[in-house]
Amino acid sequence: MAAESCKDWVLTVTAQTPTNIAVIKYWGKRDEDLILPINDSISVTLDPHHLCTTTSVAVSPAFTHDRMWLNGKEVSLSGGRYQNCLRELRSRAGDVEGEEKGIKITKKDWEKLHFHIVSYNNFPTAAGLASSAAGLACLVFSLAKLMNVKDDHSRLSAIARQGSGSACRSLYGGFVKWIMGKEQNGSDSIAVQLADEKHWDDLVIIIAVVSSRQKETSSTSGMRETVETSMLIEHRAKEVVPKRIIQMEEAIKNRDFPAFARLTCADSNQFHAVCLDTLPPIFYMNDTSHRIISCVEKWNRFEGTPQVAYTFDAGPNAVLISHNRKAAALLLQRLLFHFPPNSDADLNSYVIGDKTILQDAGIQDMKDIEALAPPPEIKDNIPAQKYRGDVNYFICTRPGRGPVVLTDERRSLINPETGLPK
Ligand code: DP6
Known part of the structure; x- marks a missing residue:
């Protein structure tokens, strides 16, 4: 991989997000672009120790365009679903001040800044297990943390939903319901937690x-x-x-x-x-x-x-x-x-x-x-x-917890010097 040195700072966040299995299935959309379903669905979140996605996101004034690497390979972010998620997040971003590096990013700066996103699944992609749910949820969750988006998990679930429907349910641990909603703009099509993973831990x-x-x-x-x-x-x-x-x-x-x-x-x-x-x-x-x-x-x-x-x-x-x-x-x-x-x-x-x-x-x-x-x-x-x-x-x-930020720098998938995958 070509080394790109960053003259300026690189700010990163790493998060881990679980996958989920629907017990009442989502199948069918009433709006293809906003990803609005024709029925409610319910899922169980799976323990991230065994099945999860880890994503590191970085922002730097030296980045020239948004880039993403998935399981070691660079992938395109040009698809409408990724673009919808990025646009929603940018519009909700807040001010960020990085302590040690003297970084100051204002709300308006996010429109011009670019991201590097590095994502890994801890289970084989070829297994055909729902990796898009954990992947999109992790992308939205980690970018929301990086950009200081103040929305709660339900609001974030409405953004993840626009990446992949089932992803909205991965914003919570335990037992989760995706409410189909009635609004045309999808604002009420969100996930809510029915019970956390400890509620029924015999399963x-x-x-x-x-x-x-x-x-x-x-x-x-x-x-x-x-x-x-x-x-x-x-x-x-x-x-x-x-x-x-x-x-x-x-x-x-x-x-x-x-x-x-x-x-x-x-x-x-x-x-x-x-x-x-x-x-x-x-x-x-x-x-x-x-x-x-x-x-x-x-x-x-x-x-x-x-x-x-x-x-x-x-x-x-x-x-x-x-x-x-x-x-x-x-x-x-x-x-x-x-x-x-x-x-x-x-x-x-x-x-x-x-x-x-x-x-x-x-x-x-x-x-x-x-x-x-x-x-x-x-x-x-x-x-x-x-x-x-x-x-x-x-x-x-077993049933497991929802997304978490990983604070240990060693778990980051991005080299803080170059802003590229480690
Ligand atoms: C059978 O969420 O993968 O897993 O919204 O088009 O990305 P898109 O579809 P996706 O569909 C999942 C369907 C399912 C049932 C479920 O998870 O509810």
Whole structure:
């Protein structure tokens, strides 16, 4: 990378923002530019220790244009969505005084100053996990801190929303609702926190990153095609989701897992049903996704009460939310039984994130996976099928906190001398 020396000062801020998984899905826009949805949605924020974006932003009079590097590669900021976020932030920026460097930036200066933005995900981008939500939320959050934007998280969520709809829900930890709003200018289409991550900290989340060769339809174009062609989407947005939102808020408030699981699974299934009702039909789930659903459904039915909820976004990966640690360990045993790793894999990279779930499941090495007995609910179907290699890896995690500023200079991704990525 060409070294550009900054004759003047460089001011930086670094922040970390989580990703989120919707349990009542956002699918369909009523305004494509402002990113206004056709229904409310609810999500769970995932623990940033396991899935998050870290972004450093810098401003300097020596920068000649806005630049961004994502996971080590320079990317263009010319897209309308980035430009909308930057314009909104510049219009809300405040005065900034940097203590040591004698920096003074007034509100008006922000119109002329340029940014360098360096962003990294702590999970593989290729995994197909929603990285845009954490990425856009982090960009807006870190720039807002740098520019001394005084707006609260809800107002910031309305800016992040214009980068990517689901990003607005990553401005909070725990359980979050994106209110669709009624205003044409989108001012009331914001995220609010329903409960923080400590409210329901028994929940354990296991993500199965499923192998897929299929080129997926992006959420943006997929939901546009659904709104244009599906007859079911209007019924979903107007009749089904409003009732589910009320029930889901109640389930979260009361930590009512059976209701939470029933609503989460039903809403994921209906989202994929409207995808199938799109012309041409959109298939996000694959055979492995369907097998995971059937494994969970069989087990839940066998127990008589739900142990695990499943939900799938615009791809084949399964997000499985278990009632508590015990249920998560039993779930992991079932998943490893049906989806053992290829013989050349190692356990440390096959199950990542919170490894204590692996210990709870009594799995110490690969031999323990091979020795797993079939779960009781499939005893009468012996020989049970195994699908070796159909899951790339599992991530064990939990509900987590919202965005934070990282004050430790060593965590910055920008060289304070050059203003370029470290
Ligand atoms: C299936 O937020 O990625 O994950 O607003 O066009 O950027 P754009 O779409 P995006 O869509 C996410 C859709 C979803 C469901 C959800 O997160 O609610």
